[in-house]
Amino acid sequence: MAHARQRCLLITFDAFATLFHPLHPIPEIYASVANSYRLSGTPIAPAALQTAFKKAYKAESKAYPNYGREMVLRGEYGGPKQWWTGVIKSTFANALDKPDLQLPGGMVDRLIEIYASKEGYALYEEVRPFFDQLREYKTQQPVFDCIVTGIISNSDDRVSTVLRSLGLSVGRARADEDRSSTLLPGFEEATTTNLEEEGFYSKDLNMVITSYEAGQEKPNRLIFDVAARQVNRLLGAAKWTQYDLDNIDWTRIHVGDDFAKDYQGATDAGWHGILLDRDNTFTDSSDVEVINSLEALLPKIQRHATS
Template sequence: MPRCLLITFDAFATLFHPRRPIPELYASVARSHGLNDASITPATLQSAFKTAYKAESKAYPNYGRDLVLRGEYGGPKQWWTAVIKSTFANALNQPDLQLPGGMVERLIETFASREGYSLYEDVEPCFDELIKYKVHQSEFDCVVTGAVSNSDDRVSAVLRSLGLSVGRTRADEDRSSTLLPGFEVTVSEDSTDRGLQPNDIDMVITSYEAGQEKPNQLIFDVAARQADRLLSAEKSTKYDLNDIEWTRIHVGDDFAKDYQGATNAGWRAILLDRERTFTDT
């Protein structure tokens, strides 16, 4: 029986982190657009951002995906626009605040690239070794790598901007991810699986596209199914895709969402405790 390995990683706080604290970046962009009110400080923005993010998450879970599917909501762009506007309105205590033109778009662009994020120092060496492992190991007949993230579809753009090679496979729950309004611009040719290529990350599965956030089992099931789909597109595949023994491993920093979510879905899990939250005392 063929043996295959699927190893996936959480994105934010596992593979990459903000280049500067998010409130500092918000304040910097605000100043560059002429919003110089003394109340616009990282401290006030941090509190205001948390309030706005929590409120939007409650009102429109998973970037309003259910409403998006009914044609009643605009998806991540509308979601983040509301968070940004509410953040500054809360910070300035001006509910009807009108932000300078282009400011919202600038912030969204910042957090879709290396302007907003940096890789952790151990990430590139990790994927360098994984690429070698894919080629030279003999334990598995194939190795598939992925990112599984509670996020919108900017993750792949962030990873590419940080120098990682990213495959084209995305989630496809309910509707093709290419039909959901989001940030990633694709065409039909780009959305077609082309089998396993020499990528650092073969597939990106986000909660917005998959339909549920971790720790829900659905997002892990979608990742497992898409790994099968990648193999089915691999022209060199010479074995029955229904007769594969999979080893599935997920790596992440959140105990409940990543570790427990993966184990409850029948995967193996590795908790990457970057903040040393679970260090013995």
């Protein structure tokens, strides 16, 4: 006798500019740290760093795409820490017009430390209440047999640490593309993940998929496929209940603030994309599913549940 098919929901979020934002403008923090280390004979103004940071970030991204991942796998590059060291050094070298500028010891590490925690970032005000509501919805809604939540982010592995520092509970499931993420040099301490212990209802976010660990950045379909595969690993390892992975109908939703990377990337991968337009500036198409706050997301999920 055939078993009834199960329905499961996977809902993922972009991280930066979707769940959290810089606590203070980045040039202000860079200038403050540089001045505390007496980098220059005269105080550095934040305005001098605005363009310099953008230029450095763009150049590093072009020279070492996705934090230099391909070179890392060949043993030719050090990964995200080396990448961000390059951005930081180039920012101040550009701003001070000193190509051979040497930064004081500890300054790079201090900036990296700030942007790995609540020192550098803050949640948008509705994020914590939304995840409280979502956790309640997970346990009470009658439609889905399981709901899995996660992050899909074009970032390095600090995003998990940032989210925890900001008060969200984050599971330890990670990407599994090409090589275990624990073999890639990064910021997060390598841990042995026991997926059997990763519950769906005890975490705000069950998994984090970063482009650095997955192998491609959004909008490439690969990162969404990696997320879908990781969920199957989670369900297959769950010891408190049994799922027939060949007998599940999935609803997959991704929410983010970037039309091309988040909305278009998700829809091209066969997911439901939802564009988070906090500034209410997107006017290109009435066919795009848009929300202006996460407060409007749960009703959207409920409509997908009954469709």
